[in-house]
Amino acid sequence: xxxxxxxxxxxxxxxxxxxxxxxxxxxxxxxxxxxxxxxxxxxxxxxxxxxxxxxxxxxxxxxxxxx
Numbered sequence: 001x002x003x004x005x006x007x008x009x010x011x012x013x014x015x016x017x018x019x020x021x022x023x024x025x026x027x028x029x030x031x032x033x034x035x036x037x038x039x040x041x042x043x044x045x046x047x048x049x050x051x052x053x054x055x056x057x058x059x060x061x062x063x064x065x066x067x
Contacts, residue, residue: 026060035059 011023026034039053 031059032056 014021014023035054035056038048038059041048042050042053
């Protein structure tokens with residue numbers, strides 16, 4: 001519950017600072033782009049602890065179960 005409150009506040013701040021930006025939940029159609037961004041971080045940065053890349057089918061296993 002508290003996390004949802006903070007998420008809402010974060011969204012309000014973003015809307016005020018960046019009215020051209022919208023926030024929504026990820027969709028299945030987003031998985032390929034998410035995998036591409038994630039894989040770049042895996043291969044070229046130290047930002048991700050994992051060293052295994054992912055494909056679109058397993059980029060977001062949590063997407064199926066929802067928030």
